[in-house]
Amino acid sequence: MVARTRFVLAVIVLGLLMTGPFVVTALLVWLEAKGPTRALLIEAVAPHLPLGALMTLLGFAVGVAIVRNLFRQYVQGLLRMAENLSLMLVANREFRVQESGPPEVRALARHANALAEQRDALLQDVEAQIARAKHSVEEEKNRLAALMSELTQSVVVCNLDGRILLYNHRARTQFRALSDAPGVADGGELIGLGRSIYGVFERNLITHALETIEQRLQRSKTQAVANFVTTTRAGQLLRVQMAPVLSVGQEGDGERSVTGFILMLDNITRTFETESRRDQMLHSLTEGNRAALANVRAAAEMLEYPDLQDELRARFRKVIRDDVAAMSARLDRTANEFADSLKARWPLEEMLGADLIAAAQRRIEQVVRLPTKLEDVDESLWVKVDSFSLMQALTYLANRLSDEFEVREVRFRLTGAGRLVHLDLIWSGQAMSTETVMSWELEPMHIGDDTSPLTVRDVIERHDGEMWLEREKVRHRAFFRILLPAAVPQAVAEAPVPAEGEGRPEYYDFDLFNWSEKSRALDERLLSELAYTVFDTETTGLNPSNGDEIIQIGATRIVNGKLRRQESFEQLIDPRRDLPEESIRIHGITPDMLSGQPPIAKVLPAFHAFAADTVLIAHNAAFDMRFLQLKENLTGIRFDQPVLDTLLLSAVIHPNQESHRLEAIAERLNVPIQGRHTALGDATVTAEVFLKLIPLLAEKGIRTLRDARHAAEKSYYARVNY
Template identity: 40%
Template sequence: MLRELDAAVLVCDNEGRILLYNPAAQRILAGHEALGLGRSLYDICARAPVEHTLELLQLRRDTDDGKAGSAEFVCATTGHGPLLHCRLSLLPAEDGGFVLGFENAGARIERLVRRDSALRHAVENLRSPLTNLRAAAETLSAGHAMDPVTQDTFLTMLERESQALSERFEGLVKVSQERLSSRWTMADIRSRDLIDSVLRHGLEQLPQLEQTGRPLWLHAESLSLGFLLGHLLQQLKSYGIPYVNVEALLGNRWVYLDIVWEGKPIPADTLSNWLSKPLAYGEGLTGNEVLERHDSEAWSQEHGREGYALLRLPLPASQRQWEHAGPDRLPPRPEFYDFSLSEQRAPLADLASTRLDDLHYVVFDTETTGLRPSEGDRIISLAAIRVVNGRILYNEAFERIVNPERKIPAASTRFHGITDADVNDAPTIGTVLPAFRNFVGDAVLVAHNAAFDMKFLQLQEANTGVRFDNPVLDTLLLSFYLHDHTPEHTLEAIAKRLGVKVEGRHTAAGDATTTAEIFVRLLELLRAHGIETLGQALGAAEEIVDVRRMQSRF
């Protein structure tokens, strides 16, 4: 069903690790190296809006008899990826995790820009005729010679048209102001959930707070609005106000969020100064900018109760305020999830004792200009494929041609088939290696004769700033350990011994895939030999290194 959906869907565990994704998610996030099973969602998109929304839904679940519903938000992706318009829902509490649906917001932004441009154009086109009408009316009113009847008729007509045009102009201005705001980035949120979220992040820095009245539904950008509320509460405490009461009042299309305290109103210039300051967690966003997003403003005034004052924020009301569930509405059909992957990831410090079956792997291979990395040979092709749960994820692959910025010797071209013309327009290693590092994440690296490939990567650390400190397993050493009775440990020999079909030999992608298929079979053999953890596998490989080191002395 998920394969057929046009909507992009990710399923994640409580820590944001990806348990499942559909083809639509791949299309929208095409080329994003961090998309993969077991990878962190926060390597793909910004952490703050996701965690903020999760917190709001959890608060809602805790206070509404386990009913959390869903929430919308807009989220930026890392790198140069698209802006996403997301809807997030929690999975059942007993399972944990959440479902994130999203779409590329770029097309919607383009439509908004085109619409807003047309609206501005229409508004501006009214200025000239309006000015002319008013000028003519002023001229006639100045008393120039004219037949009295004609003058009266003309004046009446001009006044009528001017008034109609003025009203039309003001209506367009109002529509323009309403439509130009980014309302599509907003979502429904209860006032109590919003305040609870603010309190959870700054109890020591905020005045003692009590909420009264029933919660009301807002239609707001909850993340930035939460930043603003926290900022204003901090300023109130710094101003000497130790205790406040917050109440949401319903007005015409607005919810008035009132912060009430005993004392005098905040002076206008002081409040203006607070709103002009960048918010502590808003990436440079000011309070005034948050209010502009909501077509709102803030002011302080006397409260109806003598000796009290308030700070009022008018915020857009949600239509949900007036919606009620019908008596014939059926409960949602129950859904069942069984994602063992969410339990398979161990902390980095415990990797040595982690079972091999519980780890994620990236199997990779390189093609190079030659065999002497310390003498200037460079990578010209880099490919990798992911292994999770003992399965090769063929759709989670990485493959790049690399410009080595030097000539490729003819002898090397005869070996792998890559020519200077193939790499002329390719990115350099400075571009490719960070992308590969992002694809790898904190997976265990696997390669055949890994020391060779790792040397090429390590020699680029100083130039690229990219460091690979992941554990590394070598299929060559593991084969030596498991099959010490044979001297044949080339990639072809191991593949033949294990029944693996070799395709695309001497291409990075082909050799990486072959190595992955070999590695999956080696994992089964390691278990049969009592090698069950990463530490044991690394120890077995080290034994072979020691043996080879001893043999080299004779």
């Protein structure tokens, strides 16, 4: 605006300089001339006035063009250079000023780039020294991170306000099981840096445990812990151990205060249910058999009388038979329940298939004394198995083959079949009937003195596999084929590359950003201190008011000035309407991908919980917020937190740049673009852009949320409504 005012003033001055001397001279001549002289003057000048005016206008136009060109080359060029220099200083060290314009401006750009090169050389030297100084600290940090990630127990560290400061992968997995909508939010609405632990536990429960710890600390100098068991909203039973995070007193006085707490969580729901079933089995076995044993004992004592009548003797024998049969049935039922409890405790772990076969070979040769060989083993295959129970089954089958069919050697074959693995146990000898195979599958496994209540069928079903007998008539061989799940890492699907086309329109309506009390409470907070949810939507079209719907929501979080990539939200949504071809070309989402996905009414509550207690950020946010606003009546969900827009903030920082599209901003700030036109991909790029905008905003005196909001409202794009 200041530059434009200067241009207008320059044009006015040019007009005055071109017409002023002529007008003043003509006025003086007119005043000095009298009567006849004035008439002669008019008669001499009047015929030439149109030509003089035309020449003056042409000269003025040429002068304006020259001033405009000089203004663009020097004033606007220098302003644009100033913005680019700001990028070099703050956001993008690799950026260089383009050497364009008049010679003086090019020389200035050349020297500015040379200074930037010198600056980079100095900074590289400083960074190298800092890197060496931080190396030992980073090593300690990595050791801690490795320890946390490998812990089999869930660990969550919180401050005294209940905000999560640290958690491990096991905790995230466990919180997913506690989520009301694990398929939609993946537990992200419960756990995340900066989130409140009171979304899972009652505040009074944590407060009571903290009070208990503080009382124990006051009585003893040793570190105190508190233990409790609680039930979550999802009905899970958790055993929690709380330990305090203590500060160290000043000057070594030993006084310590609680600055936070550590929660170590165990989900004991299944353990509790298993122990309850085991207790019931033991109770049934003891109490149920006690009465039967008493009856058998009494009947046996009566049978010892020699003069007992035949009718009573038969009756007592019947009592013994019935009670013994009932005891036998009870024992069988208990044994089956115990086998079921064993199967429930089986862990499936990933291991190399060749290692599994090598272990089975050693066990068969040691226990059965049967030679083994390898026929065709693909050493690249991984399987997901319970190795102990599967080796038991293979050893049992080899033992039966050796005892009943006098097999003198078995061979192993391991081949891949897509998501499954074929494990073959091969032998040569006489044919075996299908009935024999079924009987082997269904009988409890006995190998010498080693017995198990489990059957081969139990083991196969536990692995979600199959087993059958096949014959090779030409080679006079047969083999058991066992299908096992392959342990193949899930491939990350590449985001579809959309065809080039127009993106969403850049329009704005500040009625979407009515500030609630929650927003005003954050107004004075520094931008660098706030927690953010950066989100993006993909839609069926560009007209939310005309029936277009959201088909994907993607979001990520910024906490303490850092992008938390692992804390993300990504969900496809069934729009319950047709998907236009032109929108498919942009985002690459097809109707088949949306089939079976949850509707917006189920996804929005989960996303609302994910974004709770944060500031929303989007690029061209009015577009996304309009879709959310139109679903308020349907879902009862209202997003009333503050909203910032990187489109407006970029226009505030760089008013002289021609484009503020996300790609253009990312290029200026040296932010790599991945997964463009996917909701999570765009949200991640927007988050990285916003982090680089924060120091640029600070240079302009925009440091708080209030500053950013007011500056955005005054930008050019904020005046365009729809």
